[in-house]
Amino acid sequence: MTENRDKHGGFRRLHSFTLATIIQLETLRFCRRFLTHDYRESGRLFYDPKGRQYDQMTQAARSGRQNIIEGSERSSTSKDTEMKLTDVARASLSELRGDYEIFILDRGELPWSMTSEEAIAINAISLDEALFIRDVVNESAKHAKLQRKKYAQWLDSNDPIVVANAMLIIIGRALNMLKRQVTAQIQAFEQTGG
Template sequence: MTDPEPLIPKHGGYRRLKSFQVSQLVYDVTVRFCNQYVDKRSRTHDQMVQAARSGVQNIAEGSAASATSKKTELKLTQVARASLEELKLDFEDFLRHRGHELLDPQHPALRRFKTLQPKTLHEVQAWVAEERRQATEAQGLSRTLTDRQEVVHSSFPVRGRPCLTTLSSACLAANAALSLLNLACYLLDRQVAKLAADFENEGGFTERLYRVRTSRRNQQR
């Protein structure tokens, strides 16, 4: 015999959602990023932080409301998704306006970032520092090799040294945030699709109330 359907099912387990965990990391990264690279007196600073916060808060609020309103959960989860999309545009604008590179998803630095799968702000900061260190060392090695070649071939004109582009900390941090945002948006898209399917197949609180009351009447006969 199956257990009767509860009128108020388990709800509010948003902290276990991968979408919430990634969005919370996005918020932490955004706050740190804005405090370092965006004028605190500007509207952009406030808007970016609030968009990141909206992503986190609406996931939590939607999960908490799911007990009595699947419609509200679906709506708030979609609001969270929209807020993070807005934040993506802000980070892209930052890169474009500052002349920084928007890295391709297959860029070696981003591939290392994805492999790392950071869970905390400290891990993201450590990745930025490590990428900067490796780039600086590679640049120094290239200059040393070039200097040696110039000594050996000093009788020949030097047409120029190889130029290695070292990504700035701001560029790396913004691209890391965008990578996390892409993941969060992907997870929220899947979450919204599942919520929509569940609502279509099972209905919301009203339908559940009807099923529970009908089941109780049948048991009392």
């Protein structure tokens, strides 16, 4: 599936948008499950006394998804703005990836090697083509939830290190897709102008 659409507003069919939706939802869930501002829980959960980590992670995840939407919607009036917003989405998800990496390192663990069994399995997951006919918002949400199930064995783990590692890989996949989108947008811009 190509990650570039000529028609503005076609973001719901992009694999990058599907992954960004999963990333935002799972980041919210991760933070609720594994971060705490209650020092009495700090032995069991990641201690976030002021809630800054929660805010930073959830805002970066939100920014990734929302900038894909806004960039797609703005494509009909400004290809330059579309490229910039897609790149902001990429940068936001890169920031989020750094937060998950630090979470893992702070726990005395290492991120999974890309040659590990888990990383290979997650990277091998194929996303289904998004086919919407009538109720695009509803069907898009159903599609994202169905694609999320493919990652459930890692995302539903009670081990925060497993979840954080899975998120690192999923975010990496989204970043690769967004990089290809920006490259395609630049090429289209150079050929047709903005």
